[in-house]
Amino acid sequence: MLKIHFTPADLARVRLVPTLGALAETLFSLNALRGRVEEPTFGAWRRRVRAGLDSRFSVLADITPGRRPCFDQTFLARPDRDLSESAGAFLVSPPRSVRAEPDFYAGRRGRVPDLLAGLADALSARREVLSTVEAYFHAAVGPHWRGIRAHLDAERAQRGTIMLDRGVDGLLSSLHRTIRWTAPTLRIDCDPALDGDLLLDGRGLVLMPSFFLRKPAVMHDANDWADCILIYPATVGLDQAANVWTGDAPSGALGNLLGRTRASVLIAIADGMPTTGALAGRLGISAAAVSQHTAVLREAGLITTRRHHGSVLHTPTQTGLTLLNRWHG
Known part of the structure; x- marks a missing residue:
């Protein structure tokens, strides 16, 4: 205790x-993926995710083992950012900060997995870990993140x-x-x-x-x-879990066309989230990232943007709504 x-x-x-952001919940989800805890709530999600994992994801067991301590990538990647920003922050983390995590790991468990031991000094090792974490995010968490x-x-x-x-x-x-x-x-x-x-x-x-x-x-x-x-x-x-598992992701076709995050921005605008701040909070990404996505959507004629009493308001165009009806139901 x-x-x-x-x-x-x-x-x-x-x-x-x-929340600490998408990366943190992605790493936490590895704990929920094990065993059968709260099976009525997470069982269907577990079965679907497990069926899609292969040997390349074995490194995730080293990052987040079944018992503590674990490699605390969340703080190194800076909390409360979207996944791409967290990945960039992790890549540029000072070696001293990264080395503190395997040192703590070793002090509690003795042996440190080879890949984790190399993260402090080898940029290639960090990229390998990030690539695997990002692939897992898109398979297990990304479709439900909103x-x-x-x-x-x-x-x-x-x-x-x-x-x-x-x-x-x-x-x-x-x-x-x-x-x-x-x-x-x-x-x-x-x-x-x-x-x-x-x-x-x-x-x-x-x-x-x-x-x-x-x-x-x-x-x-x-x-x-x-x-x-x-x-x-x-x-x-x-009921809450069912809404998350079934009512959250852009369709595969829409995500492939626009990119999953940009498709989610368009869906959120159509759902009545008109401001940059509201979009950032709902999607768990930065305001700067929202502005980049809305600029692309505006140039494509899918949304319009106007100022109102100091706020920037986004509205879907008829073309944007037609696209959503065609590819997102």
Whole structure:
């Protein structure tokens, strides 16, 4: 059991974030892919994804093994960015920061897999890992990312409402059945590798839901303890999961024509998400990336853009709507 001890300053610095981004949930999904945890919710997804994996994905078992510790690629890739930006950040991470992860891994488990040991100094090793992670994302998570992100946004909003109504005490008491709050200590039934006591010492705590991680976990930057993150399992009901698995992805034809992310931008605009900020939040990509995609869609005559009271509003054209009706149902 992990015990997190709060001071009054820590309670004042409790924060809520919806996600660390697409890369983080992709890595978390590897945990959900194992075994049969919450089979009614994740069983169909597991069977479909497992059927599409082959030997080239074996490296993923080294990155995220069944028991901790693991190679923490999330912090190295900078949280809360879209997948391509996270990949770029990981490629340029300083060797010292990358080397800290296998060193920690070795200190807990002894032997470090050869590929992970080479990530600090070999750019080719980083590219190999990223290529495999990106391929897995497009196979397992990408088709559902918009719905997953929307679900995590809703989870955060719900927790924020609890905090407004019942305070931090009510929030910490309601996170998950494996998390128990008895002021000033939060007790968490999690991976045995995390057993012990954690003193926040005024740094506060970031609370973050995960769609795929079904046991609580604690993450921190090995080089900077300023942000300590408690990841708790988001509430995922059968109906909510069904909506994510079936109602989220652009069709294969539309994705092939426009590119999957650009197709998702067009769909979101047609669904009534008119601003760049709203699109970025819904799709889990940066505002700059949204602007690039909307520029291409506008040049192709699929959307129009206008300014209204300081905001930039995007609207699908009839051509854009016709394209969606033809290729996305």
